[in-house]
Amino acid sequence: MEQYILKIKRFDPEKDRKPRWEKFRIEMEFTDRVLDGFIKIKDAIDGSLTFRRSCAHGICGSCAVKINGKSGLACQTIIKDVPPGEIVIEPLPAFPVIKDLVVDIEPFFGKNREAMPYLINNEPPPELERLQSPEEQEKILQSITCIMCGCCASSCPSYWADKEYMGPSALLKAYRFIMDSRDRALEERMNSIAKPHGLWRCHSIYNCVEVCPKEIDITSHIAKLKRLAVKKKLSGFFKG
Amino acid sequence: MRHKLYTGSFAWIIQRVSGVLLALFLTLHLYFMKNINGPLGYQSIAGMMKNPLIKFGETILLMVAAAHTLNGIRIVLLEAGAPTRFQKPLFYLAALGIVVLSITGAYSLLGGRI
Ligand code: SF4
Ligand code: SF4
Numbered sequence A: 001m002e003q004y005i006l007k008i009k010r011f012d013p014e015k016d017r018k019p020r021w022e023k024f025r026i027e028m029e030f031t032d033r034v035l036d037g038f039i040k041i042k043d044a045i046d047g048s049l050t051f052r053r054s055c056a057h058g059i060c061g062s063c064a065v066k067i068n069g070k071s072g073l074a075c076q077t078i079i080k081d082v083p084p085g086e087i088v089i090e091p092l093p094a095f096p097v098i099k100d101l102v103v104d105i106e107p108f109f110g111k112n113r114e115a116m117p118y119l120i121n122n123e124p125p126p127e128l129e130r131l132q133s134p135e136e137q138e139k140i141l142q143s144i145t146c147i148m149c150g151c152c153a154s155s156c157p158s159y160w161a162d163k164e165y166m167g168p169s170a171l172l173k174a175y176r177f178i179m180d181s182r183d184r185a186l187e188e189r190m191n192s193i194a195k196p197h198g199l200w201r202c203h204s205i206y207n208c209v210e211v212c213p214k215e216i217d218i219t220s221h222i223a224k225l226k227r228l229a230v231k232k233k234l235s236g237f238f239k240g
Numbered sequence B: 001m002r003h004k005l006y007t008g009s010f011a012w013i014i015q016r017v018s019g020v021l022l023a024l025f026l027t028l029h030l031y032f033m034k035n036i037n038g039p040l041g042y043q044s045i046a047g048m049m050k051n052p053l054i055k056f057g058e059t060i061l062l063m064v065a066a067a068h069t070l071n072g073i074r075i076v077l078l079e080a081g082a083p084t085r086f087q088k089p090l091f092y093l094a095a096l097g098i099v100v101l102s103i104t105g106a107y108s109l110l111g112g113r114i
């Protein structure tokens, strides 16, 4: 066990007019995760510390916070991997804070809904299921693994600057269905993303790729969509 | 600071700033060009270009243009399909190119010869 200091940015809407910093000194193993620190504080020091977590295994996406200046999952960040000394914890940037580390992710989910995150196929369903070949599956494999944690959007400079920008994960969602061999709504989907607050707001800054806890190569997925949009526009142009 | 910055963020900031500077320069450039009236006007502008201050300005312009061009090529390559694992190496390559162009350019513009 060793001593660690967790410096946490806190905000209680009932008491505080603006966020304040609080330091907690706790004992942790170097194999512990940042989330274990939160739980220790809540159990033993200050029960009012508020944060989200559910699975504690990097799969529900609810524990995303800013750790030493970088968006990441508290349950997936091992203490030995953060520089020794003070660990600085803040709520995710770019999302409105509700309390302490809990932010309002509704706008983020709303943008994902804009990308129509469901299969659209009006053809009569086959007897068993709509099949996909392994090669077809391969195309969308990475994009399927997104856990909607919001790390990408909260670290994206375009997302900070443009409140209406759909953001990396919504565009990734669009990719997931556009490239899905079973989906039939290509036109509709392309129209929903090939717009100023969609695809063209991504400037390939790669912050999203730097932080994604699922190591998804988001930017290259978005770039593929950009190329598809240009191709479609050009082919329409030449057809008249 | 809102979030840690990475290579890509720096590349983007350089691109933004150099883009704005180039747009400013182009406006001035076009303005002066438009207002050249005949050989005499040309003479006076040509004379002005010898001013060391202007020479210095031109050197800065060269650096900004080099940065915008090479950085821009990096982004075009990446968006045209160059894999993400090249985004940092490509930035370092562009940065190297910018430094080399700036030094050789400054040397020849400011009186040296290459
Ligand atoms: S793309 Fe990655 S960072 Fe973004 S929401 Fe999905 S899992 Fe999280
Ligand atoms: S690559 Fe695009 S989506 Fe990702 S952080 Fe940069 S601007 Fe945002």
Ligand code: FES
Binding pocket: A052, A053, A054, A055, A056, A057, A058, A059, A060, A061, A062, A063, A064, A073, A074, A075, A076
């Ligand atoms: S608690 Fe589920 S991802 Fe961290």
